[in-house]
Amino acid sequence: MIKRIAHVAIAVKDLGLSKELFSRLLQNDLPRTERVEQQHATVSFYPIGESSVELVEARSSSGAGSAITDFIEKRGEGVHHICLEVDDIQQEMDRLQKLGFQFTSTAPFAGGAGCRVAFMHPKSTNGVLIELSEPENSKKERVDR
DSSP states (O other), X not given: OEEEEEEEEEEOSOHXXXXXXXXXXXXXXXXXXXXXXXXXXXXXXXXXXTEEEEEEEEOGGGOTTOHHHHHHHXXXXXXXXXXXXXXXXXXXXXXXXXXXXXXXXXXXXXOGGGOEEEXXXXXXXXXXXXXXXXXXXXXXXXXXX
């Protein structure tokens, strides 16, 4: 089940400069920043109510050929994807695939903040990249029930 919009991700060229801008805009000087190895990116999260804004920068050592670098080269900096939090990512992937939606991978993989994630192909979602994200505590909650 889709629970909420977890975050809106913005692709940026320079995370340092973008953090200065968004820190002023959102009145938050301490975003949570981490490297997401599988996506060759560094991300910073700014909580806003139940959701957040995520700034995403390609890691400089692997910038060539990364999805973020490719996105910025084609479209420039800006909204990259919308992330929807789900209870059970595999169940949601199965449900959505049966409805004709396509994914960029065949299985969920490790994302930021310990979440399992999968991306829906923009060709099947009116040109919008949508990420499904299952927080690490969702699986535990299902097992505990």
